[in-house]
Amino acid sequence: MKFQPERLIQLRNTLNINKAEAARRLNISPMVYGRYENGQREPSYPTVGFIAQTFNCNVDFLYGTSDKTDPDYIIVSSSNDPELYSLIKMIKQDSNVEGRILTYARKLLEK
Known part of the structure; x- marks a missing residue:
């Protein structure tokens, strides 16, 4: 995979x-x-990951292997959003909680 500078330009223009x-x-x-x-310098893979995270896009988009710009994951940190982090941690530890929260979320999204 080779970093595609034109994708970075496209992303910056979109933003x-x-x-x-x-x-x-x-x-x-x-x-x-x-x-x-x-194109004079190619960012390292971790740097491309940071670019994708910062600009809310998909790493594969920046490498030109996908036209999908939406990220594949979202990072939730305990320092930036402690309540959401605690909730996700609780969901990961108990599958019953996960099912109940997902059911509740679906009902909220229906309204």
């Missing part, structure tokens, strides 16, 4: 942000970000 803002969100220098976009 309606400039290169400087993209670099700021990724906590990298504008020069490094510019090198990613113009």
Whole structure:
């Protein structure tokens, strides 16, 4: 797999942000970000994962192996959202809780 710079440009344009803002969100220098976009430098796989997470997209989209931009996963951290993190942790530990919460969620989504 090879990183596709044009996909990064497409994603940035979809987010309606400039290169400087993209670099700021990724906590990298504008020069490094510019090198990613113009293909002079290929980001490491962990960096591509961070780009995907930060810009809420799919890693495979950035590698050009999928046209799907929606992410395959969402990261929930205990420091950013402790209540949701605790809920997910509880669901993972008890399948009965998982079933009850999913049933309740489905009913909420029907309304």
